[in-house]
Amino acid sequence: MNDINSINEYGRRIMKSEIKTDLSFEWQDKYLMNTLLKQFKTIYTYYNAPDGLSQDKSLSELNRLISNFNDRIINEKQFIDGAEKAINKLVEKFPEIKYRNEYDINYYKRNLAFAKRLLIYGEGGIGKSYYLYKLSEQLENKNIPYLCIYGKYTKKISKTIKEELIDLQGEFYLIIDAFNELSYSEQQEILKFLNIISNKSNINIIVSYRSRNLESDVENKLKEILTNYYKFEGVEYENSLERLIETYGIEFGKYLDIIETNNPLYLKMLFTILDTTSKNKKGRKKKRKYLDNKIGNLVQITSILEDYIKIISKNSDYWKVTKRICSFMFEHEKTAITYDEMKNLLCGFTDEYIKKMLKENLIDFYMYNNKRYYIFKMQYMSDYLIVRYLKCNICQII
Numbered sequence: 001m002n003d004i005n006s007i008n009e010y011g012r013r014i015m016k017s018e019i020k021t022d023l024s025f026e027w028q029d030k031y032l033m034n035t036l037l038k039q040f041k042t043i044y045t046y047y048n049a050p051d052g053l054s055q056d057k058s059l060s061e062l063n064r065l066i067s068n069f070n071d072r073i074i075n076e077k078q079f080i081d082g083a084e085k086a087i088n089k090l091v092e093k094f095p096e097i098k099y100r101n102e103y104d105i106n107y108y109k110r111n112l113a114f115a116k117r118l119l120i121y122g123e124g125g126i127g128k129s130y131y132l133y134k135l136s137e138q139l140e141n142k143n144i145p146y147l148c149i150y151g152k153y154t155k156k157i158s159k160t161i162k163e164e165l166i167d168l169q170g171e172f173y174l175i176i177d178a179f180n181e182l183s184y185s186e187q188q189e190i191l192k193f194l195n196i197i198s199n200k201s202n203i204n205i206i207v208s209y210r211s212r213n214l215e216s217d218v219e220n221k222l223k224e225i226l227t228n229y230y231k232f233e234g235v236e237y238e239n240s241l242e243r244l245i246e247t248y249g250i251e252f253g254k255y256l257d258i259i260e261t262n263n264p265l266y267l268k269m270l271f272t273i274l275d276t277t278s279k280n281k282k283g284r285k286k287k288r289k290y291l292d293n294k295i296g297n298l299v300q301i302t303s304i305l306e307d308y309i310k311i312i313s314k315n316s317d318y319w320k321v322t323k324r325i326c327s328f329m330f331e332h333e334k335t336a337i338t339y340d341e342m343k344n345l346l347c348g349f350t351d352e353y354i355k356k357m358l359k360e361n362l363i364d365f366y367m368y369n370n371k372r373y374y375i376f377k378m379q380y381m382s383d384y385l386i387v388r389y390l391k392c393n394i395c396q397i398i
Contacts, residue, residue, distance in 0.1 A: 003161050004147045008136070011150045015133045018361050027131065028233035036115050036135055036206065037142070038076070040066045043102045050094045058093070062086040072144065072171070076112060076201075083108055114228050117198065120208040122232030128208045131232065132177045135206075139173055146173035151181035152364065162193050165203065173204045179222070180213035181366065187214075191221050198225050208232070312360050321346055321353050336366075336373040 027033075034040075042063045045054040053059060062083055069079035084105045091098045101107040122128050129150060136148040147165070149157065165174065174197070179187065197203050207222060214222075223229060309319045324345055325337060343350045354374070357363040365374045 001145070001164070003158065004145075004164065007154060007161075008140075008146070008148055011148055011153060012133075012136070014150070014153050015129070027127075027235055032230070033131075033135065033138065035111050036118070037138055037144075038112055038115050038204075039070050040108065040111070041102075042066050046100075050096060053090075053094050053097070056090065056093065058086045058089040062090070072142070075171070080105070080108065080112070115206075116201070116204050117226040117228055118206045119222050119226040119229045120206065120232050121211050121229065122208075122234070124210045124213075126232060126234040128210075128232050129177050132175055132206070132208060136175060144171060144173065146175060148173075148175040149177065151176065151178035155182060156186050157190060157193065165197060166200075168200075169202060171202055171204070173206065176205075176207045179207050179209040179218075181364075183367070184215065184218070187218050191218065191225070194222075194225050309362070313356055317349070318353065318356065321349060336375045339372045339374070342374060 043059065043066070045059075065074070065079055065082045065086065068074045069076070074082075087103055087105050090103055097103045120128060120132075129152070132148065136146060139146045145168075147161070165172070176190070179190075182190065194205060194207075198205065205226060207226060209219075209222075306319050309322060310316055313319075325342065328341065328345055329335065329337060339350070339354075342354070346353055354363070358365075363374050363376055365372050367373075
């Protein structure tokens with residue numbers, strides 16, 4: 001397990017370095033984490049429950065089984081076999097409860113099957129990697145063995161690890177985040193491996209990818225192997241509003257387009273800007289001049305990006321350079337830019353810009369035909385910036 005532990009530790013260190021904020025939001029799906037961890041709530045009888053249900057020995061037995069499985073004192077088969085017997089006795093004695101999930105064995109089987117084979121997809125930057133990082137933390141705390149591979153940083157699974165996983169007997173989680181970040185050839189290799197271990201019921205397989213960033217044959221094969229798909233929605237809308245109001249007491253109507261993205265990265269940027277600019281040097285509140293809804297959320301988000309980049313870089317040149325890159329991308333119909341192209345644009349500022357933007361998690365890169373291509377980290381960031389570039393050009397013409 002040394003190789004596995006090394007990869008987990010490597011991924012953990014990188015993720016911790018990327019999480020540079022104490023902000024926390026509630027997720028849109030509050031129950032997903034427990035489902036992925038295969039955790040079930042013990043049962044408390046509901047209002048107007050049948051007389052005698054709360055004291056029934058079969059209910060006590062069902063709760064004992066749930067608690068023991070949550071703590072992994074018993075395995076999945078022992079839990080299901082025991083729970084099915086207890087539930088059958090309860091439903092036979094109290095037939096009116098049979099329509100409630102907690103007294104339906106299929107409810108438990110469905111949740112276990114969902115966590116066993118799951119494909120998570122969603123927009124770039126919406127929090128999939130961070131969520132799977134939090135899942136790995138929970139597994140670590142519960143002493144459940146796992147391997148969490150972040151496709152942005154670990155580009156392949158070694159032969160040694162594959163052989164180790166094939167031979168494993170106990171419960172294990174294989175988590176592969178950002179499958180779209182892997183090269184096409186490595187995706188094909190991992191698909192072959194997933195197909196092999198998909199027959200092993202002790203291994204739970206969870207894979208995530210960025211929407212519309214996989215070849216159709218790869219996406220279809222993943223769906224075939226993993227069978228369950230889940231669209232990741234990001235943070236919870238109402239919670240984002242509450243955090244903005246509680247922290248800053250702002251009129252939040254003009255920020256709704258940002259909040260409605262459910263994207264934790266945009267929200268982090270918004271909080272950073274509000275926190276930095278809420279007061280001027282004399283301590284008086286400073287009014288922000290954000291674009292209103294007449295222009296639309298595309299351009300509004302670039303206002304957030306502009307202020308955020310200026311704040312974290314402490315240098316307006318970074319924003320000017322970013323706009324220059326977007327102009328080039330638009331004029332040449334590109335969504336990525338090579339190092340050489342960037343060097344021609346930025347001259348001596350290239351390496352400094354790349355280093356800072358990589359450190360702040362705003363750009364990323366991939367290799368193709370032995371060339372390094374740089375992209376904006378968030379799925380639509382380049383689109384937003386191109387819209388901003390177009391707006392500036394239109395305003396100049398007018």
